Amino acid sequence: MAEFIRIYNENPNPKEIAKVIKVLQAGGLVIYPTDTVYGLGCDITKPKALEKIAQIKGIKLEKANWSFICNDLSHLSDYVKQIDSATFKILKRALPGPYTFILPGSKNLPKVFKKKKTVGIRIPDNSIIRTLVQELGNPLVSTSIRDDDDVLEYTTDPELIFEKWQNLVDVVIDGGYGGNEASTVIDLTEEPEVIREGKGSLDIL
Incomplete structure (x- = not known):
């Protein structure tokens, strides 16, 4: 059964963060908050977890x-082919923020x-x-946890999420x-193309 760990966004407790890191390093799966919906993820270097x-x-x-999920743009060059300055400017304007950018993958992908x-x-x-990604030292692979309910596409209450996913x-x-x-x-592999309009404003393009 999963552990239910309370962490505050304003000031994540290092002790609780360390607990979650241990689980990720052991190939565990974690559900966590983002700036949009809750996500499910694992360490990208753990094939069994994937x-x-x-x-x-x-x-x-x-x-x-x-x-x-990266902590900042410094991880980009690990997984993304070199991008032009116009693309980089869009990323810098938008991130951190509620966007997923599709970029050309490099040879270093897991x-x-x-x-x-x-x-x-x-x-x-x-x-x-x-903070989790920063302490882990490499990105998490992430997918949003959808709900079976057609009206409420995403569960917002962590206790209900725990009940369902424990x-x-x-x-x-x-x-x-x-x-x-x-x-x-937003797909930035060529001209910017919006694939799905969600929480982020399109003014960044």
């Missing part, structure tokens, strides 16, 4: 279009994603998840109520 998420989502791992030509990059405006994951972080609007997805 497999588990694919199973939960009912998809083949190589077909998964998950985003990578083995399971090697065949992917693109990668979704996310830097949420949320201290809890960014036997599928290792930790559920209670970071307060989440949002119910997903991130705006």
Whole structure:
């Protein structure tokens, strides 16, 4: 059964963060808050954990279009081919924020994603998840947890999330109520193209 850990966004407790890091390093799955909806993720360097998420989502791992959560833009060059200055300016304007940017993937992508030509990059405006990524030392792979309810697409109450997911994951972080609007997805591999309009404003383009 998962552990339910309360962490405050304004000032994430290092002790609680360390607990979650331990779980991630051991290949565990974690549900955490972002600046949009709650997400499910794991350390991108743990293939077994990635497999588990694919199973939960009912998809083949190589077909998964998950985003990578980074702490800041410094991780970009690890996973993304060199980008031009216009693209970089958009990223700098928008991040941290409620956006997922699709960028050309580099040769350094983890083995399971090697065949992917693109990668979704996310830097949420949320201290809890960014502190986790910073302390972990590499990105998390992330997918939003959708609800079975057609009206309420995303569950916002961490206690209800825990109730539903406690036997599928290792930790559920209670970071307060989440949002119910997903991130705006923008493809920057060529001319900027909005794939999904979500929480982020399009003024950044």
